[in-house]
Amino acid sequence: MRFQCFLLPFLVLFSLTSYCQKKVLFAKSTTSNITIDGKINEAAWTENPEIASNFIMFEPDNGKPISEDKKTEIKVLYDNDAIYISALLYDSEPNKIQKEITNRDVFGVSDHFSVSINGFNDGQQDYTFYVSAAGGQMDCVATKDGEDYSWDAIWDSEVSITDFGWVVEMRIPYAALRFSNSQKQTWGLNFMREVKRDVQKYTWNHVDTKIGSVTNQAGILEGIENINTPTRLFFIPYTSFYYQKNELGSDKTFKAGLDIKYGINDAFTLDAILVPDFGQTKFDNAILNLEPFEQKLDENRPFFTEGTNLFNIGNLFYSRRIGGSPSSVPETAANEEITNYPSTVDLINAVKVSGRTEGGLGIGFLNAITEKTYATIRNTDTDEYRKEVIEPLTNYNVLVFDQRFNQNSSVSFVNTNTTRNGGFRDANVSAALFDLSTKANSYNLYGDLKYSTVNDIENYDGIKTSLNFAKTSGKYRYFLSGKYISKNYDINDLGIIFYTNYHSAFANGSYRIVNPTKFFNTFKIEQELNLEVQNTTGKTQEGWYKTSIKATTLKNNYVEFLFQLNPLDRFDFFEPRVDGRFVYIPKSATVYAAFVTNQNKAFTYEIESAITKFDEDQRVTYLLNGGVKYRFNDKLSLAYDFQYTKKLNDRGWVAFDNTDIIFGKRDREILQNNITGKYAINTKMTLNLSGRYYWSYSDNDTFFTLQDNGYLNPNNEYSLNKNRNFNSWNFDLSYSWWFAPGSELSVLYRNYTQIGSNNVEKNFHANLKNVFDADMTNIFSVSFRYFIDYNRVKNKF
Template sequence: MLNNLKFNILLYFLCSFSALSQDNPEEIRKKTLQTRKISSSISIDGHLNEKEWENAETATNFVMYSPDNGKPIDQTKKTIVKILYDNNAIYIGAVLHDDEPDKILKEITERDNFGTSDSFGVYINGYNDGQQDFRFFVTAAGGQADCLATEQNGEDYSWNAIWESAAKITDSGWTVEMKIPYAALRFSAEEKQTWGINFVRELKRYRQTYTWNFVNSQIGAVIQQAGLLKGISNIKTPTRLFFIPYTSGYLSTDKENTDFEFKGGLDIKYGINDAFTLDAILIPDFGQTKYDNVVLNLGPFEQQFNENRPFFTEGTDLFSKGNLLYSRRIGSVPNLSITLDENETIDQYPASVNLLNAVKISGRDKNGLGIGFLNAVTEKTMATAYNETTGTSREVEIAPLTNYNVTVLDQRFNKNSSVTLINTNVMRNGSFRDANVLGLLFDLNTKKNTFNLSGDLKMSSLYELENTNGYNTSLYLGETSGKVRFSSGINYVSKDFDNNDLGINFQTNYTSWSGNANYRILNPNKTFNTFRVDLNSYMQYNNTTGKIQSNNFNINVSTTNKDNHYFGGGIDYNPFKNYDYYEPRTDGRYLVLPDSYGAWVYFSSNYNYKFALDINPYFTNTSEKNRNEYGITISPRYRFSDKFSFIYSFDIYKQQKNVGYIDSDETAIYLAKRDRDTYTNSITSKYSIKPNMNFALSVRHYWSYAENKNIYSLNEDGTLTENSSYTANKNSNFSTWNMDLSYSWWFAPGSQLSILYRNNANAFSRDIDKDFGNNLSGILKDNLQHIFSISIRYYIDYNQAKNWFSKA
């Protein structure tokens, strides 16, 4: 019966969507800009004083995108843009008038950080297919930002191209010049080119964004609403071959040891054709990546970390399809089951497994076919097992030589829809288990971009002593335009679905239903620049027992007032008891959680002011007496000048009578009611000498302790019975400290010198000292590790390098 119900729902959604897809809307109005070819050089200095600029056709008459969508730009802020091209690059010149040039905001920041600054950008789609933009921005301070953009994944600023730009403040506003080499773009090999293009200008002090070609905010698809660039002809896609050699040195010291390590390696980028690029890393070095924000994790699931390694973050939109790739698995701490003899223990696992090499191929052709291929190999890793009875040791293989592979085929069509096939595979040498996951996804939109139908079907397969298959499938329907929008969906996950060898997934064996309805204003009114209210619902049922695993109903409001201060808040209500099948850490057992309600508010003042404040108090209360949690985050920030800024954040989070697992044996599962306090202090500061030369400081101190008040045994019906015989100390007291002080100098396009001083420490104990000062001084005194490193990366373009040799 359940299967018939699912089939009928699917059939209804498909039929309804098919009918909606028959809409035949008017074509989006597209402006056209004609460019012309030049033979003389353009100096990228921000002055636009070359004669070639005088006769170039202009793009003007910008229209507001937000907050007052459709309003023409004021003539005092008139914006004029011109484009030229030659055999190697396109050139963009922009004159951005402003009747109050002394009020132009121009904070200096590192790359890809707009800060508090006006900005100008260009969106380029070389195939004019409405599928993917290459976006380039210049701030009024001269900083650069670039990203890849798709409707499905938004803007990906991890992608970095090599291009030139300059900005100048003038008596009548500011100007921009940009040179974007063809190597930074993707376009077809046709003799005559027609590109999709749009220009965007942000007036930061007003929080206003304007575009050249009007972008209707009622329609979700921005890329399809670009204008047209014509006139480019007889250009060739260049050889896209880049070498990035690097060298780095690390000096590490603590109270016991001092070590020095020297590394060198090479990254390669190669354009296979006009659409696809190969990236390879040889002898990887990730020693200067950002540290992880580790927490005291008392729950049944591992902590999920952000990916900070550049190779795995740059241009990875294809690999994120279906949420099947968690790239931190590659080179992570081994988590396989290891066979040990009686009385044997492994005192210390390695923090990570060495990555030997990695390769990825990605891109999209003119027909909308995206192909992604990622392959990485990690080395065999050993640890020492010690036998406490015999006093002997032996080497144990804890991670075999492992190959990780991801393959993606993503076909886009109708400029706004796609079907995707993705496969992830892990192969381990020897008798360790292998794993494979196959996923089929679809994302369909009506021609008007008013309705969306999306879903997926995923199958996981584990190959070990007994092979198992699991399934995960979902279907969602939503309205995506207008003031009032809705969405609804269903998700089914079988008990044996497991993609954790290369992905991350916490819960299985459930069916869930979700719904959303929201209202927003599309243009400012007398009180608000933006206003939105959401109603959300979620129900999750265990497939085996039918019990409710999770339930939530909430209402959230987010607004921006006329002074561009942000206000938000919400109310959560969980009216039913939950049956938690994960906290007991035993298959088939569950813990009953009480119904609850909570609320939160958020205020963020306008960052344009030198002083700004973020504040977010929140609480949750349950029907169980004295069982609740509450906290507050406070984050003031101050911009001393366009070069120097400082942000402090403090978060306190308290849980009273929280119930959690502490231990188990053959007779019982033991849980505790505990009081838990968590304090997080962090500082982020930067001093920018100029956009390509920055100092940055990042400090984080985290302290959390959980004090068990009462010990209980878990009953078969999910309730608790107090247990006085269990006496082991299972309190937890964890603290960690991290500090990074860095200097970064981009001394040539794509080439960087980085100097980093880092210290870090962490401590865990079963004994709790609630004195904050003692905790902080103790961790800094006894555990601190210091690391000083220097890294140099040099970017070599084959097209320039071959000229070096020819001149020699």
């Protein structure tokens, strides 16, 4: 008995050591012709390739071995062009396998299988390929910072549902991967299986959720030798037709262009877009913007969303600057008026080069050129017209160097440059960043130093720096941060920033469960403190304490609760719209709650609400958001959601009156309704519906004059109408057919309108009627894109 007690600690230690070792799988070479049909009936699959099995639960009960009724077996083959993967996913109840049909990169309510490949085996970046039980494809580039689904590769997969579960067969060409040119390849590898109805995920190599990073917890793939990778050269010609009509008339437009993707070597890829066409991109969500800053818009143009993870390092690149609004407004005389001011600038062409060497050095270069743009000005006395340049020929550059090391650390250099022809404004920003993690991913230290220069009528420069330290593993974690931003730090020519000229300190502490309990699958509670102080005056710009609780129940419903207290008097240095002026913001408290039902059910709903009470004259903000979704079957689903905000006795800037800054006490309501629908004819062909109605008003009942001390004094003399009433409507109905890998035919019908007024109409139905009575712009378009692989064309001839 004593001997057993003595031996027990060593047995436990040995078991844990074995458990944490990386699994190794050997790929087998084949010369057979493998047809990707989800049947796995070729002889090559039975000629003794190794089997990857014994999966381990990733979530919710991390570390639990997979049950026998969900046994999973994977095999890997390779030839000179691609690797091949077969997966047998056993399920004792195959009739319950979830298999919703979705668009590409949309997971939906389906079981999934994935493979993650790191061609350099450095734990830094995975190329992950998902297949749903319905046959849908999803792919992404994964790092420790998250997953980038804007990246799309060309690869083949098929699935079949069987009486024992389901089967996956995949072909991933080497052109979709990045790896060294070594004779013998050693890749990082992991497989994942998701059983949707049970909300469970399993991985082949154990991934410990107590550790923050996932990418460096993969297994190893060996056996791939002596492969000669093909030339990575792809052409994507396109053509499109647009017919637009409104009350002013109609117009027809025909466009044609070409995208090029070229693999410079095994690591680097060049993407070029010639004669761009973004006419079918998703519409922008227009709002009534009463803030002192511009509205930040989502990027919907494929060239600027696909494979841009390198360019987003340092948060210096806001791609909507390229082809965005003109940078200047023409000066006009008293007898002149602007009759035409383009809202955007046309893009001439763009190119990007990106990749990562075997030594972990990532290099990214992006260049774009926009054309000279004019405004038209009319002389009201002579009725003569003239044109003035509002945006010259402009060149945009982004350059990134990102050196990764020790699997989970990096140092980076980023430079962005905007050069406008002639005497217009130029700008340059440079940044040095570091991100250091311990080998076990228990602690993380990262920070940056950024420097901006602007050459304009007045030249100026500025800096931004921060230092952050975090414990990133275990049940108890914390995060500490300090930041300094100078007054003239300005990245807005190719980036976007709103708040400058302050220094701040932030602290976060959290506790989470890492395995389910008798009440929760997941649970996390966080405490936060934040303080921001304006550099020039030393006044508090922001200061709050926050407690939040986030949990998932055993029935996989999500709940969240938040309490935030702003116990300090604060001052806003941007709302007055004048440099050096500021306005008082009173103390406040916010309570927030949210509930989301299990998203795997056919009928789901979610609701969130919040109340913010200010220590000022019945000033309060209410928020209520909600939504419902019904999945009629695996092909058809419909969803509706709304966002509603009401601000009572709000304060905000309304106008300048000579040297006075006028504020208003106002009531505001904001209502947005969204409806989305999907009908999937099959995995290659879908119909999609998207509609949005937005209504907001601002109703001022009292005016104030801003004093030098930041407080407001009543102004009984100012009486101009500064009320606003705004409506926006967008509707898209689209048909998409992916008739070949990377090739798409899409048909889109779109209509939209926007109307604004100084007369507030508080009746919802009256506003909705006004929208549909307004001049609608209707667009019908057809776009055809065809993917050409140089190697396939070469082989045919």
